[in-house]
Amino acid sequence: MSDFDVIGHGWRxxxxxxxxxxxxxxxxxSPSGLVGAxxxxxxxxxxVxxxxxxxxxxxxxxLKEGAFDLPQ
Known part of the structure; x- marks a missing residue:
């Protein structure tokens, strides 16, 4: 985990x-602007x-291109 506080961010x-x-x-x-998952x-x-x-x-x-979709 990184050196910043992740509690209270707008998790969606x-x-x-x-x-x-x-x-x-x-x-x-914030303030790093990194995206957390x-x-x-x-x-x-x-x-995180x-x-x-x-x-x-x-x-x-x-993802939108389907690069990770399972073969049909």
């Missing part, structure tokens, strides 16, 4: 998330992965 999750909370939450971590199951107790904005944007682009 997809509206397609399961009711049991098994999903990923993301937030912009964590397991919603553990909330504030979850380890951090990404630069360019890394996160590239990841989202690849």
């Amino acid at each position: 999750r997809s509206t397609h998330c399961n009711a049991n909370g098994t999903c990923v939450e993301v937030a912009v971590l 964590r397991d919603a199951t553990y909330g504030d107790r979850s380890p 992965l951090t990404f630069g904005r360019a890394e996160w944007s590239g990841f989202i682009d690849r």
Whole structure:
């Protein structure tokens, strides 16, 4: 985990998330501007992965392209 406080940031999750909370939450971590991702199951107790904005944007682009979809 990084050297900044991640509690209280605007953590968001997809509206397609399961009711049991098994999903990923993301937030912009100020003042660094890094994007954090964590397991919603553990909330504030979850380890946080951090990404630069360019890394996160590239990841989202690849998601939209279907790069991580399972073969049909």
